[in-house]
Amino acid sequence: MKPIAESTVRRLSLYLRFLEEFEAQGQLTISSGELAVSRGTTSAQVRKDLSFFGSFGKRGLGYDVRDLIGSIRQILGLHRTWSVVIIGAGKIGAALAQYRGFATRGFHVVGIYDKDPARIGTKLGEITVRSDLEIERDIERLRPQIAVLCVPGEVAQAVVDRVTDAGITAVLNFAPAQVQVPNGVTMRAVNMATELEILAFGLSHPEELAS
Amino acid sequence: MKPIAESTVRRLSLYLRFLEEFEAQGQLTISSGELAVSRGTTSAQVRKDLSFFGSFGKRGLGYDVRDLIGSIRQILGLHRTWSVVIIGAGKIGAALAQYRGFATRGFHVVGIYDKDPARIGTKLGEITVRSDLEIERDIERLRPQIAVLCVPGEVAQAVVDRVTDAGITAVLNFAPAQVQVPNGVTMRAVNMATELEILAFGLSHPEELAS
DNA sequence: CCTTGTGAATCGTTTCACAGCC
DNA sequence: GGCTGTGAAACGATTCACAAGG
Structure with a gap:
């Protein structure tokens, strides 16, 4: 093809x-x-x-x-289900963990992880936040395909390295940082700041932004 | 140009x-x-x-x-500040209202609105959730340029119509729905489901998704 | 000698237009 | 007659390659 x-x-x-x-x-x-x-x-x-x-x-x-x-x-590829882990249980991670749109399209959240002891053990909808130390063990055990990154930009690359080493093959990155993934891993980034800046450009240059 | x-x-x-x-x-x-x-x-x-x-x-x-x-x-267009209203104080709206990345790039959140009485009056960081009935009045008074939509898909189009009628000229749409904006309004959409589906395609068709 | 700025060439995507089929 | 499927044409974006300037 x-x-x-x-x-x-x-x-x-x-x-x-x-x-x-x-x-x-x-x-x-x-x-x-x-x-x-x-x-x-x-x-x-x-x-x-x-x-x-x-x-x-x-x-x-x-x-x-x-x-x-x-x-x-x-x-x-929606004829099957995919398993997702969310890394980072801050505001955005927590919001995504409870986002109904995941489940209704066959994406099952099997774990959410954080480093902050204050968050570990708290429930977000159905699922309980686990320690980031369990990421590798859980990925090897549950074999999720997708990781959704909701961590601070400074640690994003380190976290991507960890989850891809553990076997993740697709990453959706909400962290405000550009990250590299090894060959064979699909990566997509959603960067709020960039989206806003494209809007600001459009506002500043009426009629000049293509489409 | x-x-x-x-x-x-x-x-x-x-x-x-x-x-x-x-x-x-x-x-x-x-x-x-x-x-x-x-x-x-x-x-x-x-x-x-x-x-x-x-x-x-x-x-x-x-x-x-x-x-x-x-x-x-x-x-x-980042040499100046832009004013932003967030419509919808659910999980995602609330997370965005407290997102530090807005302020550090010159985007000031001047209002967040919801229809749910249980949310109206609650504080999200610096800012208090106001009734959706005040949207028009506030837009005309504060003249924000950008609206960030975090409402359910079913009402997204109606809300876009309201804010653009009131004078908003740029929209960032997080609602899971395709919306139309009048000419002269810049629109961008961030659709979680679409991002996940592109990942699923990549997982299902290794080597076939261009770049 | 190094690196920019840019026309020209290439590559990829979208649009056109029509043959083929229901 | 209407609508699909698809090569060919048009368009747009990226890459090349080099002249010009520090």
């Missing part, structure tokens, strides 16, 4: 969200054009995105909503 | 972060190559990104760290 652009994967995720809404409304079939307007893109883009993975529609008719949901789920 | 790609703005924000680290370490001068390796890009990319805004270096020498920090701050 040829390499797939991140932008394509991101759109597939959005298509999936809309398809689920359409399904909930009882719509059985949908055209690439309908899917496109709901998401602010073009019908050609929708068809091209899907074409990388096969052909899912019927010419003259469109796509079967339920089938396409299944196909995109399969493409994105 | 020609339109600037979002990817360029995002990199400028990262360069700024590294330049600040270099400055803290007392480094006076830096080459595009040094800036590039710290950020995983190329020296040509660094120079091209900067070239859209002027010429900031000295041939044979590189860039003065302090000057370049000032120039990038100016470019990004």
Whole structure:
């Protein structure tokens, strides 16, 4: 298979969200054009995105909503569950631990860890904060695939090194720091400061930020 | 000025972060190559990104760290402060309200709002949660530029309509919903579910997710 | 000799346009 | 007739490569 652009994967995720809404409304079939307007893109883009993975529609008719949901789920890897550990039980870690959106999409939080003794043992929804010393043992035992980092920027790299050494193969980084991961590990970063700064640029340069 | 790609703005924000680290370490001068390796890009990319805004270096020498920090701050619109309102005082809204990264970069949180009477009046760090009924009045009075949305997906569009009608010109959307903004309003979305799904795709298709 | 700034070349993504099929 | 799937064209971003300046 040829390499797939991140932008394509991101759109597939959005298509999936809309398809689920359409399904909930009882719509059985949908055209690439309908899917496109709901998401602010073009019908050609929708068809091209899907074409990388096969052909899912019927010419003259469109796509079967339920089938396409299944196909995109399969493409994105949502036909199975994934186990997640959250590292850092500060404000953001705690908020994420209780975020319902994880579970409803097949991401199971199997552990949350902190270094601060005051936090260890406290309950966040279903789950109890454990000592950061147990990270390695738990990862080796429970084999989660994904680590969500919610630690201070200064320790982010050290923590990523620990979890990837222990066997984590995907990292979602909320820490305000750029981190390196070894080959074979997928990494994504969500950086609040950067998002705000892009907004500030947009405010400062009306009409000049592309898109 | 020609339109600037979002990817360029995002990199400028990262360069700024590294330049600040270099400055803290007392480094006076830096080459595009040094800036590039710290950020995983190329020296040509660094120079091209900067070239859209002027010429900031000295041939044979590189860039003065302090000057370049000032120039990038100016470019990004960080030479002034921006006022922010947070809509929704649930877990994520509350976490953001207390996020130190806002203030240290010149983003002042001037209000946080919720609909739930149990939350109204509670203190989050410095600031007290106010009724969502005061949103319009406060926006007209305090003239914040940025709204950060931390409300449930179902009400996100209605809330965006309210704040943009009241005069907000930039929105950072953490609600798990696609929203439309009127022309002239900058919008960015951070969608946890999408980020996780991109990771799941990466886990499911090793070697096939571009970069 | 080193490093910037930048046009030109390359690469990747999006859009177009139409043949093929329902 | 309507809509998909897909090569080809257009566009945009990144990389190359070098002239110009310290």
